[in-house]
Every structure is written in C-alpha cells, then in structure tokens.
Amino acid sequence: MPEDRSDAPARHAGPTVEVTADHAADHAAGHAADHAGIERLIDGLLPALVAKLGTLNVGELEVRQDGWRVRLQRPAGAGPAYGRRVTDRAGQRVHPGHETLGAPAPPKAAPGTTVGAAAHAGGSNGTAGSLLAAVGPGRATDYGERTEVGDREVAEAQPRPHGPIATSPAVGVFQPGSKAVGGTRVRAGDRLGVVDMLGIPQDVLAPADGIVIGVIVEAGTAVEYGQELVHIEAAGAVEAH
Amino acid sequence: MFRKILIANRGEIALRILRACRTMGIEAVVAYSEADRESLAVLLADEAICIGPADARRSYLSAPAVISAAVVTGCDAVHPGYGFLSEDETFAEVVRAHDLTFIGPPPEVLDRFASKEGTRRLLGSYGLPTIPGSVGMLRDDEHALEEAERIGYPVLIKPSAGGGGKGMRMVRTPRELESAIKVCRSEAKSAFGDDSLYLEKWLEDNRHVEVQVAVDRYGHGVHMGERDCSVQRRHQKILEEGPTPALSPAARAELCERAIHAVVAAGYENVGTLEFLVDGNGDAWFIEINCRIQVEHPVTEMLTGIDMVAMQIRIAAGEPLGFKQSDIVTRGHAIEFRINAEDPAHEFRPGAGIVERYHAPGGPGIRMDSHLYPGYEVPPYYDSLLGKLIAWGPDRPTAIERGRAALDELLVDGLTTNVEIHKALLANDTFLEGRMTTNLLDRVGSAAFLAAAARA
Known part of the structure; x- marks a missing residue:
C-alpha cells in the first residue's frame, strides 16, 4: 500500500543527486566517456560532495568537471526535520486514510535527459534504493518505468546498480559512529553507529563492503525498526559498469 | 488524562483502541511489526512506528521494543490490547519504571492475579465457589x-x-x-x-459464562452483566452472547453480584472478566480472571451502551468510575460472531492472503469491528481473527435474525473464512433453544456439525 510512497520525500530524506553530461544528446559518442566519468564520480567526487553537503548549511551544491555537472540538493523541507520518520507524520496526514487507502501513487521518474536520484522519492519501494541508482547521461531514472523508445537495449545491458543501506536494528535513538562519514570505506559487518533502545545500544552494521555515501538521519534522532540510516555504495557496483 | 497513547497491538483491537482515543481527544501512536505495515490501524493512525520484524517475539512481545517506541514518540501511556503483553506483570512494571502508564490493572494487581491457581484460592476466600x-x-x-x-x-x-x-x-x-x-x-x-x-x-456438559467487571482506583466497582461463551471449538471461543440463556435472571444477577463483591474485596482494579463454568445443575464455578479488555467486549458494549475501552483508559488515568451499579441498564440481547481466516472444510486450518473484495454488513443493531479492507493482505504470522460481527436485538430471536441476515451480507473474497460454522450454528436447534454446552461442536466434530446443518 502507498503509505510509504506518499510519505517518501520526507521520510526518506536523502539528498537528491543530479548528474548531467553536457553532451547527453549524443549518446553513442559519449557513451564510453560517460562511463569513465561515472566511475570517477562514484569513486572520488560524490562521496566527498555528499559529506560536504552534510556539513554545510546549504540546500544545494553544484560542481562542474569535464563536461559533467553534478548537483546535490537537500530534499525540500529537510533542515531540522531531516530524517524524522516517526514523528513527522502527524502533520502530513491531516485526512487520515484518504491518500493511503486510494490507489498507490507510483513513484514518478523525472523525465528527460537530466537524470538523477530524483527517483529517490520512491526510494522506500526499492525502485531506486541508492542515491546513485540512476547516474548516467540521458537515462531514465527508474528502470522499471522507462518508456523511451530505443533505450531498451541499453537498459538491459546495464545492470541496475544497487546501493546497500544500513537500517535500524531497533526502535530508539540513532547515534552515528566514526565510520558513518561520507567517503569512508567500510566492510560488511562494520559498525556504523548504534541505536539506543532504552539504554541498550544496538549496533547498526554495514550490510556490504563499500563506501559510505551519506548518513540519512541526524545524530540523536528517534528512529524506527528497519529505518534507513546510512547509504553505502557497494564496492562491487562500480566494477559492474 | 493521557495526552498520547502507544497502541501496542494489531488487527481489529488496534483499530478499536485508536477509535477510542479519537473520541477522547487523545493522540495515538500505532506500534506495528514489519508484517503489519499496511494494516488498517497503521494507515488510519496519526502516527505509527515500526517496532520490529514479523516475528512477534521481536515486536509485539518485545517489552523493550514497545517501551522504547512509547518513549521516543513521547507517549505517556501504553495500551496493550489483548494477548501479547496485555497481562504480563513484568511488562507493566517496566512500563511504569519508564514513567509511562500501563492501561490495565497496575503491576501489583496483575501480580496478585497472575497465578490462575492462586487467584482461585484468593477469590474463593471471598466467597466464590471455585473449580x-x-x-x-x-x-x-x-x-x-x-x-x-x-x-x-x-x-x-x-x-x-x-x-x-x-x-x-x-x-x-x-x-x-x-x-x-x-x-x-x-x-x-x-x-x-x-x-x-x-x-x-473437567465438568461434562458445562456452559462457559463470564462476568464483566470494572473497578476504579478508589475501590468503586460495578459489574456489567455476563456473557455466554459456550460455543467453542477446541476451547477457543467462536461465538459469544449476552445475556446467557443458561441462567434465570435471578441466577444471573446473583452470579454477577458475587463476582463484583469478590474482586473488589480482593483489590482488583480496571476492567476484568471473571470466567465461570456452569454445570448441569446451574451451579457456577469460578475458573479464572482475565485482567484485560477481551475480544468479546462489544457484546457488553451493545447491551450497556458503555464504551469499555474508553472506560479502561479513564480508570488507568486515575479517574473515578463516575457511575453506580444502578446506573447500568442492560437492554436486549447481543451476539458476537468471530470471523476467522479458517477453513471449516479442512480442520479449520488458518489461512492468509489478499482480501480481494470486502463488504461489512449494516442495518439496525449491526456492528462490524474489523481491520479488513479490499487489497489488504492478511499476514500468516498472527492469529486468524479477521473481525467481529455483532448483532443486537431487543430479544434473542431478533438478534439471531439480524445476525443471520448480516452473515449473509458479509463479503470477504480472497480468503476462506469460518462464516459457514456461524450459519450452521444459527440453524442448529440446540443453539436456537439456548441449550449449547462447550462441547456442542467438538462432541460431533465440526465437520459433522456443518454437514448436519447443510441437511437441515
């Protein structure tokens, strides 16, 4: 049911990442170069940028490099309510049940050639679990929803990147650890922080090897069981391209 | 009064408590397991919080998870519903240690009535005949x-x-x-x-009759009449009604008065149910007390017009009852049919799956307490109760007539339910004459019972 979907922008308040290649109109020529660009971005630039955005008090950050433009944007209304999942629903659901009992609103992929994890709006459904899920010039955001003719082969040739997410093991208060910093390389099972459940710390563990992309929830925030806390880009995901 | 209550339960009772909170102007937070993310109580709630995985031991039965959820959402009370942690005195104690109120009897009262064997002796000492x-x-x-x-x-x-x-x-x-x-x-x-x-x-051919009581913190107690829960399948109630057809009005009044006298004297607090077995001579033997709101509480609500969940919350908040025994007037007759996801044709095997179509019956005296909606997927992890259909009438035959029409009107597509057993009961002479005992179904077997009803 749609409860997650309607609430998604506020409840899964990760930054929006937008990556644009200036030569996006010329697919064939730009393809190889794009891939190299994507890999560079994933490895070097993005984690640092996400971390930077996390520490700056700005809503948006844009960087240009080699014909690529990377823009990170905090979700609307994030600010202090960032990642507040359990307590921010009351205000949103003035008409209880109306939106939730209706037909599920499918997550909308941003159309056009500018792509990004705007699909993150539907992140909780697993349509675009990772911030980097849709990086690449001229590609539709949501592989499940793409309708552009001619892109099919490309879609199938490219494995859909998955970004592992460390989730909350308990209901309590989240405290990130020293490894929960953008750009940090982690191994599966590393402790990224704890959720304090009535004074009993429950470990938040990295679900896979990779690089920390960003922490979704601020320190000291109340979190529920299974809530997404830390985004990781899997170590294998880059090679898969 | 409480400002915000954590509802630590699921299914129809979570919804029932949510509704009570709404009428009382109390905020409610529904605590749910991952398997109940799309349950009606969660969808209708102002606020909901996932407390653990589907496995109840790590969610609805986990005291730390429930209490932590209450703390982080800023609740000042926890309503445990029925089952799960509802009668766990240790849980109630820990709830209190976190400056929260357990909506039910206080921990020391739960502790006093925790042992069923000890409770028999305790209430026996206050004049109840015990089994x-x-x-x-x-x-x-x-x-x-x-x-x-x-x-x-x-x-x-x-x-x-x-x-x-x-x-x-x-x-x-x-x-x-x-x-x-x-x-x-x-x-x-x-x-x-x-x-x-x-x-x-074990008494052969016994009737199960229970007395509903409510006692406030100041020792003012009332009984709210009795319910007859004799229709059971393998010791599980499937239909409850009130008043009991097993006893005369005088015998019912006497039983209820003895029950309320004994529990008040023994220091009970909040709503509770005293269960009795009534033998062939019409003698009632106390068996146990249920220190919680019960599945079948709507029968009493239909008869008395009292919102029992709201009353339970008020008592837990320390409010006085505010009415006397003589203020309680029971009217007519009410029957509750438990609608379960069970297949009567296959040994009442519990089922799960998606509710494709759902229609709740209506009309005079009809109430449906259910968490179903079209498209809802009934998870396989919990009990099979889908809802309760309650039929009220000015007398038993009218309640039966209305119940029969409502059962015909009820539509639950996509799941097999036990509705057939209810229809069979309403065609059974023993039931219609009010002579049923707890072995009505088990003596012949439910399959034979259904077959007999089909022939009739």
Whole structure:
C-alpha cells in the first residue's frame, strides 16, 4: 500500500543527486566517456560532495568537471526535520486514510535527459534504493518505468546498480559512529553507529563492503525498526559498469 | 488524562483502541511489526512506528521494543490490547519504571492475579465457589498424575499464562495425561513463553459464562452483566452472547453480584472478566480472571451502551468510575460472531492472503469491528481473527435474525473464512433453544456439525 510512497520525500530524506553530461544528446559518442566519468564520480567526487553537503548549511551544491555537472540538493523541507520518520507524520496526514487507502501513487521518474536520484522519492519501494541508482547521461531514472523508445537495449545491458543501506536494528535513538562519514570505506559487518533502545545500544552494521555515501538521519534522532540510516555504495557496483 | 497513547497491538483491537482515543481527544501512536505495515490501524493512525520484524517475539512481545517506541514518540501511556503483553506483570512494571502508564490493572494487581491457581484460592476466600484443581503448578509428570488422581478424571490441563485455548487439553485417563502434557507444555511455551501448567476438574456438559467487571482506583466497582461463551471449538471461543440463556435472571444477577463483591474485596482494579463454568445443575464455578479488555467486549458494549475501552483508559488515568451499579441498564440481547481466516472444510486450518473484495454488513443493531479492507493482505504470522460481527436485538430471536441476515451480507473474497460454522450454528436447534454446552461442536466434530446443518 502507498503509505510509504506518499510519505517518501520526507521520510526518506536523502539528498537528491543530479548528474548531467553536457553532451547527453549524443549518446553513442559519449557513451564510453560517460562511463569513465561515472566511475570517477562514484569513486572520488560524490562521496566527498555528499559529506560536504552534510556539513554545510546549504540546500544545494553544484560542481562542474569535464563536461559533467553534478548537483546535490537537500530534499525540500529537510533542515531540522531531516530524517524524522516517526514523528513527522502527524502533520502530513491531516485526512487520515484518504491518500493511503486510494490507489498507490507510483513513484514518478523525472523525465528527460537530466537524470538523477530524483527517483529517490520512491526510494522506500526499492525502485531506486541508492542515491546513485540512476547516474548516467540521458537515462531514465527508474528502470522499471522507462518508456523511451530505443533505450531498451541499453537498459538491459546495464545492470541496475544497487546501493546497500544500513537500517535500524531497533526502535530508539540513532547515534552515528566514526565510520558513518561520507567517503569512508567500510566492510560488511562494520559498525556504523548504534541505536539506543532504552539504554541498550544496538549496533547498526554495514550490510556490504563499500563506501559510505551519506548518513540519512541526524545524530540523536528517534528512529524506527528497519529505518534507513546510512547509504553505502557497494564496492562491487562500480566494477559492474 | 493521557495526552498520547502507544497502541501496542494489531488487527481489529488496534483499530478499536485508536477509535477510542479519537473520541477522547487523545493522540495515538500505532506500534506495528514489519508484517503489519499496511494494516488498517497503521494507515488510519496519526502516527505509527515500526517496532520490529514479523516475528512477534521481536515486536509485539518485545517489552523493550514497545517501551522504547512509547518513549521516543513521547507517549505517556501504553495500551496493550489483548494477548501479547496485555497481562504480563513484568511488562507493566517496566512500563511504569519508564514513567509511562500501563492501561490495565497496575503491576501489583496483575501480580496478585497472575497465578490462575492462586487467584482461585484468593477469590474463593471471598466467597466464590471455585473449580477443584491442582495445588500449585505441575512440577513434573509424576506430580501431574498424583494431582489428577486426587481431583478425579476427567481433568483439563491448562497453561498458567495466556488464554485462547492454546496449550489446553482435556484428558480422561493417566495415559492420555502423560502424552498430552508434553504437547501442552510445548504449545504454552511457544504461545506465551511460559510452560507452567495446572489441572482443573473437567465438568461434562458445562456452559462457559463470564462476568464483566470494572473497578476504579478508589475501590468503586460495578459489574456489567455476563456473557455466554459456550460455543467453542477446541476451547477457543467462536461465538459469544449476552445475556446467557443458561441462567434465570435471578441466577444471573446473583452470579454477577458475587463476582463484583469478590474482586473488589480482593483489590482488583480496571476492567476484568471473571470466567465461570456452569454445570448441569446451574451451579457456577469460578475458573479464572482475565485482567484485560477481551475480544468479546462489544457484546457488553451493545447491551450497556458503555464504551469499555474508553472506560479502561479513564480508570488507568486515575479517574473515578463516575457511575453506580444502578446506573447500568442492560437492554436486549447481543451476539458476537468471530470471523476467522479458517477453513471449516479442512480442520479449520488458518489461512492468509489478499482480501480481494470486502463488504461489512449494516442495518439496525449491526456492528462490524474489523481491520479488513479490499487489497489488504492478511499476514500468516498472527492469529486468524479477521473481525467481529455483532448483532443486537431487543430479544434473542431478533438478534439471531439480524445476525443471520448480516452473515449473509458479509463479503470477504480472497480468503476462506469460518462464516459457514456461524450459519450452521444459527440453524442448529440446540443453539436456537439456548441449550449449547462447550462441547456442542467438538462432541460431533465440526465437520459433522456443518454437514448436519447443510441437511437441515
């Protein structure tokens, strides 16, 4: 049911990442170069940028490099309510049940050639679990929803990147650890922080090897069981391209 | 009064508590497991919080998860509903240690009534005739055999914790006792996390009659009449009604007055139910007390017009009852049909799946308490109760007529339900004449019962 979907922008308040290649109109020529660009971005630039955005008090950050433009944007209304999942629903659901009992609103992929994890709006459904899920010039955001003719082969040739997410093991208060910093390389099972459940710390563990992309929830925030806390880009995901 | 209540339960009772909170102007937070993310209570709630995975031991039965959820959402009270942690005195104690109020009897009251065997003795000392049973918990098989011999066969093996017929077996011989006791222990262990068992004398052809009571913190207590829960399948209630057709008005009044006198004297607090077995002579024997709101509470609500969940919340908040026994007037007759996801054609095997279409019946005197909606997927992890259909009428025949029409109108597509057994009951002479005993279905077997109804 749609409860997650309607609430998604506020409840899964990760930054929006937008990556644009200036030569996006010329697919064939730009393809190889794009891939190299994507890999560079994933490895070097993005984690640092996400971390930077996390520490700056700005809503948006844009960087240009080699014909690529990377823009990170905090979700609307994030600010202090960032990642507040359990307590921010009351205000949103003035008409209880109306939106939730209706037909599920499918997550909308941003159309056009500018792509990004705007699909993150539907992140909780697993349509675009990772911030980097849709990086690449001229590609539709949501592989499940793409309708552009001619892109099919490309879609199938490219494995859909998955970004592992460390989730909350308990209901309590989240405290990130020293490894929960953008750009940090982690191994599966590393402790990224704890959720304090009535004074009993429950470990938040990295679900896979990779690089920390960003922490979704601020320190000291109340979190529920299974809530997404830390985004990781899997170590294998880059090679898969 | 409380500002914000955590509802630590699921299904129809979570919805029922949410509705009570709404009418009282109290905020409510629904605590849910991952399997209940799309349950109606969660969808309708102002606020909801996932407390753990589908496995109830890590969600609805996890005291730390429930209390942590109440703390982080800023609640000042926890409503446990029925089942799960609703009668767990340790949980109630920990709730209080976190400056929260447990909506139910205070921990020390739960503790006093925690042992079913001890409660029998306690209330016996305040004038209730109690069913003969084992002294203390059964230590081992040898002890069980000795006690059964002393009480006299047949005996009923019962778990000390919980209810709902789990871990319960009636045995007629020492040999049956020895084999059944192992099954009961394991059932009780998995259902309640406690495998303590005791024995009770089994009365043939008994009726199950229970008295609803409410006692405030200041010792003012009222009874709200009784309910007859004799229609059972393997010790699980499937239909409840009130008043009981088993007793005369005078006998009912006497039973209810003795019950309220005994529990007030014994220091009970909040809503509770005293269960009795009524034998063929019309004598009532106290068996146990349920220190919680019960599944069948709507029967009493229909008869008295009192919102029992709201009353339970008010008592827990320390408010006085605000009315006297003479203010309670019961009107007419009410029958509750438990609608379960069970297949009567296959040994009442519980089912799960997606509700494709759903229609709740209506009309005068009809109430449907259910968490179903079209498209809802009933998870396989919990009990099979889909809802309760309650039919009220100025008299029993009218309530039966209305119940019959409502059962025909009820539509639950996509799941197999036990509606057929209710229809069969409403065609059964023993039931229609109000002569049913707890073995009505089990004596012939439910399949034979259904077949007989089909022929009729």
